[in-house]
Amino acid sequence: MAADRQDFGALFTQAPGLYLVLDPAFTIRAVNDAYCRATMTRREEIIGRNLFEVFPDNPNDPAADGVAKLRLSLQRVLDLRRPDVMSIQKYDIRKPDSEGGGFEERYWNPINTPVLDSGGAVQSILHCVEDVTELMRMRKSETTHIAMAREQQLVIDRLRDANAKLADQMEQIRALRRYTYFFALLVENSIDPVITFLMDGEVKSWNRAAQEMFGYDKTEIVGRHVDMILPPDLKAEQDALWARLRAGEKIHDFETLRRAKDGTDVTVALTLSPIREENHEIIGASQVVRDITEQKQTQKKLLGLQEELIHLSRWNTMGMLASTIAHELSQPLTAAMNYIRAAHRTVGGLDLPEVARARDFLDKAANETKLAGGIMRTLREFIEKRKTNRAVDDLNRLVEETVVLGAAGSAEVKAMLRTQLLSGLPPIYVDRIQIQQVILNLVRNAVDAMSNSERRDLIVATAMDGPGHVCVTVSDTGPGIAPDVMARLFQPFVTTKENGMGVGLTICQSIVEAHDGKIWGEGNERGGATFGFRLPVADPVEKQNAA
Amino acid sequence: MSKPAAGTTWLVDDNRSVRDSTGAFLEAIGLTVRTYASALEFLDKFESDRSGCIVADYDMPGMTGLELLETLRRRGSRLPVIIITGRGDAALEQRVLAAGGFRMLHKPIDGLELADLVEQAVSEAA
Numbered sequence: 001m002a003a004d005r006q007d008f009g010a011l012f013t014q015a016p017g018l019y020l021v022l023d024p025a026f027t028i029r030a031v032n033d034a035y036c037r038a039t040m041t042r043r044e045e046i047i048g049r050n051l052f053e054v055f056p057d058n059p060n061d062p063a064a065d066g067v068a069k070l071r072l073s074l075q076r077v078l079d080l081r082r083p084d085v086m087s088i089q090k091y092d093i094r095k096p097d098s099e100g101g102g103f104e105e106r107y108w109n110p111i112n113t114p115v116l117d118s119g120g121a122v123q124s125i126l127h128c129v130e131d132v133t134e135l136m137r138m139r140k141s142e143t144t145h146i147a148m149a150r151e152q153q154l155v156i157d158r159l160r161d162a163n164a165k166l167a168d169q170m171e172q173i174r175a176l177r178r179y180t181y182f183f184a185l186l187v188e189n190s191i192d193p194v195i196t197f198l199m200d201g202e203v204k205s206w207n208r209a210a211q212e213m214f215g216y217d218k219t220e221i222v223g224r225h226v227d228m229i230l231p232p233d234l235k236a237e238q239d240a241l242w243a244r245l246r247a248g249e250k251i252h253d254f255e256t257l258r259r260a261k262d263g264t265d266v267t268v269a270l271t272l273s274p275i276r277e278e279n280h281e282i283i284g285a286s287q288v289v290r291d292i293t294e295q296k297q298t299q300k301k302l303l304g305l306q307e308e309l310i311h312l313s314r315w316n317t318m319g320m321l322a323s324t325i326a327h328e329l330s331q332p333l334t335a336a337m338n339y340i341r342a343a344h345r346t347v348g349g350l351d352l353p354e355v356a357r358a359r360d361f362l363d364k365a366a367n368e369t370k371l372a373g374g375i376m377r378t379l380r381e382f383i384e385k386r387k388t389n390r391a392v393d394d395l396n397r398l399v400e401e402t403v404v405l406g407a408a409g410s411a412e413v414k415a416m417l418r419t420q421l422l423s424g425l426p427p428i429y430v431d432r433i434q435i436q437q438v439i440l441n442l443v444r445n446a447v448d449a450m451s452n453s454e455r456r457d458l459i460v461a462t463a464m465d466g467p468g469h470v471c472v473t474v475s476d477t478g479p480g481i482a483p484d485v486m487a488r489l490f491q492p493f494v495t496t497k498e499n500g501m502g503v504g505l506t507i508c509q510s511i512v513e514a515h516d517g518k519i520w521g522e523g524n525e526r527g528g529a530t531f532g533f534r535l536p537v538a539d540p541v542e543k544q545n546a547a
Numbered sequence: 548m549s550k551p552a553a554g555t556t557w558l559v560d561d562n563r564s565v566r567d568s569t570g571a572f573l574e575a576i577g578l579t580v581r582t583y584a585s586a587l588e589f590l591d592k593f594e595s596d597r598s599g600c601i602v603a604d605y606d607m608p609g610m611t612g613l614e615l616l617e618t619l620r621r622r623g624s625r626l627p628v629i630i631i632t633g634r635g636d637a638a639l640e641q642r643v644l645a646a647g648g649f650r651m652l653h654k655p656i657d658g659l660e661l662a663d664l665v666e667q668a669v670s671e672a673a
Binding site for chain 1: 562564565567568569571572574575576606633634653654655656657658659
C-alpha cells in the first residue's frame, strides 16, 4: 500500500494536469510540478501558505476579480460538498523578480473538487486548472480583429454618410449663394426702388433705384428708420399701413408721397408685402416704390385735354343745336307766314270795316312772323360765321386721341374698348375738333348703350370705304337699335336716353355732312349697334395747301 | 306784287305744313300749283314739256333739291328751279347756282317774296 501511495505521490507530482490541494482554510497543502511551472512558483515557497496570499489579484488591473470569484467557488465547494466548475477566469500571475517582476496576464479554466473524509466532511479541495491563456489570446485577438474591422467599416460608412451629407449641404449652400446673388442682382438692378425693413422700421436693404429716387445712399439709410423718407404730415397714414402689414396684408399700388433727401416730395405708388420667417411670423416687409409723378401729370394733361374737348364740343353742340332749332322752327314759321298771307289775300277783295281790321291784324301777325324769321336768319348767319378750322389730318390719330378721352370718361362703366385701326389710311381734310366730337359722341353713346349689358365690348375700327373714302365704325354689345327708332335715328329730339335731348346724332350728321361725308347706324352680328361715318380723302390740292 | 305767272308752280317739300301753306298762298294769288312730298314723286309724274317754275326744298330724304335740279338738267329740262332751305349756307348757294338753279331762299319764307321770285324766274325763262 505504501508503495502504492508513493506511486500515487509520484503520479500526482508528475501528472501533466495542473493540480493544487487546499485544506478547508485555503492553505496550500500540495502542488504538482506542472502547476508550479504554469504559475512560475516553487513548491517549497508556497506549501503551507494561504492560496490568496500566494496568488493575489493583479494590482494594476482595476477589473481583476480572480480572488473574489475563486473564493466564492471554493466556498461553494465547502458548503455544497460537490465539484464546482468555474467559467474561464482571468487571473494574472506574479512574475518572479528574476524575470522582471510584475504580473503576467493569464486565463484559467478551474474546477474545484471536494475530497471527503469517511464522515462525509470536506477534508481537502482539489483545485485543478487548465491554462487557456493562449486560447484566450487567440480568441481575443480574433475578436478584436473582427471587431476592429467592423468598427472600421462603421467608421468608413459614417464618414461616407457624413461626406455625402456635407457634399449635399455644400451644394445647397452654393445654390443658395447663387440664388442670393442673382436675387441681390435682380433687386439691385430693379428699375423701381426696392426697400426691405424690419417690423421695427429698421431698413435692411436699399437698392440703386432707391438711391436714385431719394438721394440717400445705402450707408446713410440702412440701419436707420424707414420713416426717413416719410413726409411728417403722413404719419397717420403710415401707421395705418403698418397696421395692415402687421395683419399680414399685402398692399398694392398705394398712392402717396415720399420725401427725398433734398426735401422734394415724389408722388409714388407703394406695393408692400410682409416678409415671414419659416414659422410664419412676420419679421419685416418689402416695399417696391413706383414713381408715378409722370403718370399723374399725363393723367392731368389728359383730363385737361378732355375738358378742353368737352368745352369745345359744348360750343359746337350749342351751335349745332341752334342750327337744328333754326331749321326746325323755320318750317312752322314758313307755314304760319304763308297762311297769314293766304288769309290776307282771301279776304282782300271784301270792302267791309271788319275785314279792314282783320287785314290790319293779319299784317301785324305777318310782321311778327317776319320778325321771328329775322331772328332765325341772324342766328343762322351767326352759326355760318363760326370758323371751321379745316386741315389735313390722319383719321387713325384722331380716333386714337379721342378713344383715350372717351375711355377716360367711361372708366366707371368698365367697358372693354379695343381699336382696330387700318394703317396707311390716306389723309383727310377736316376740322379735327368737329370730327373728334363725332367719334366721342358715338363712343359715349355706345358705352351708355352697354350700361345694362353683361358683355361690354366696344370696338372702334377704321377702314377704307371705296377708293375715295375712309370710314370709322363704333361697334357695341348693347341692346341694338329698336325698329321704331331705326327710321328716325338722326332726326332731332329723338332719344332713347332718360336725360337725353336727342340732338347728339343729329349734330354728328350735320358735322359729317358738312364734311361731304355720310353717317349711318345699324344692328350688328353681336346683337348690339354699329354706328359709322365715312369721309372723303383729302384732295391733292388741299394736301398741297396744307404742305 | 303782280299778275299771275304763266304755267304751273311745281312745289316739292317733304314738310307738309310748308307744302300746304305755301301752296295755299300761291293759289290765293292766282297761281296754278302742284305739290309733291318728295323729289322722286315729282320726277315720277313730271313730263318734260311742262312750263312754269319748280320750288324745291333742299333737305329731303331720298333725293335732295339740288340732286333734283341736277337730274332735271341732265334730262334736258330748262325749267327754272328755286331751292328753299332751312339749313343751307353760302357754300350750298354756290352749288345751287353752279348747277343752274335760279335762286336759293332761306326758310322761313314769306310767300310774297317767293311769288315775286317765281314771277321773275318765269319771265326770265320766257
